[in-house]
Every structure is written in C-alpha cells, then in structure tokens.
Amino acid sequence: MKKVVVAIAGCAAVAAGSINLSMAADAKAAEGLLKKNNCIACHQVDKKVVGPAYKDVAKKYKGQKDAVALLSKKVKAGGQGVWGKVPMPPNPQVNDAELKQMVEYILAL
Secondary structure, three states: OHHHHHHHHHHHHHHHHHHHHHHHHHHHHHHHHHHHOOHHHOEOOOOEOOOOOHHHHHHHHOOOOOHHHHHHHHHHHOEOOOOOOOOEOOOOOOOHHHHHHHHHHHHOO
C-alpha cells in the first residue's frame, strides 16, 4: 500500500511539474507575441507606460466571463476612454488565435 501511495504522489508531482512547464511555455509564447506585435511599446506587465499595466487590466476584468472576447475586440479595433484620453490604435494585423493567446496571458496575471 505504501508503494502505491508513493507512486501516486510521484505521478502527481510529475504531472504538476508538466503543467507548470506547459504554463511557462505558454507564457513565454504570449510574451513573444506581445513583443512581436509591439504591444510593449505602450504596455508593461506591472507598470503604466502609455497604456495601463497588464496586471491592472487583469485586475479590472477579473471574473468577467466575456473578458477575452471583449478585450480581443478592443485590441483589434482600438479604443479610447476606458483608461484615459490616450487612444489605443487598432491592431487589425494580429490574427485571432494570437490575439486570444495574448489576452488570456494578460488576464492570467
């Protein structure tokens, strides 16, 4: 019985490590997309630059069920007024799959 418990615990630890590695890889990919699409020119993870910090965006939309769709639409079309007078330019060049990946990363911060 003790061997079974140890084996299960070992499998759980490996699975948790795999999940953490997967999450880290997803985060790294999303960060790369934010750089590729020049989002970092106006945004940073934890400080306001021209636009809000990503962590502030995550906090504002936390628990909102349609946040991914709403923010994806805002990033694609651009906008103004939610975070002040400085407008965010539209980003029609970003494909929907990459846009979703970036927004999900930001919301997970």
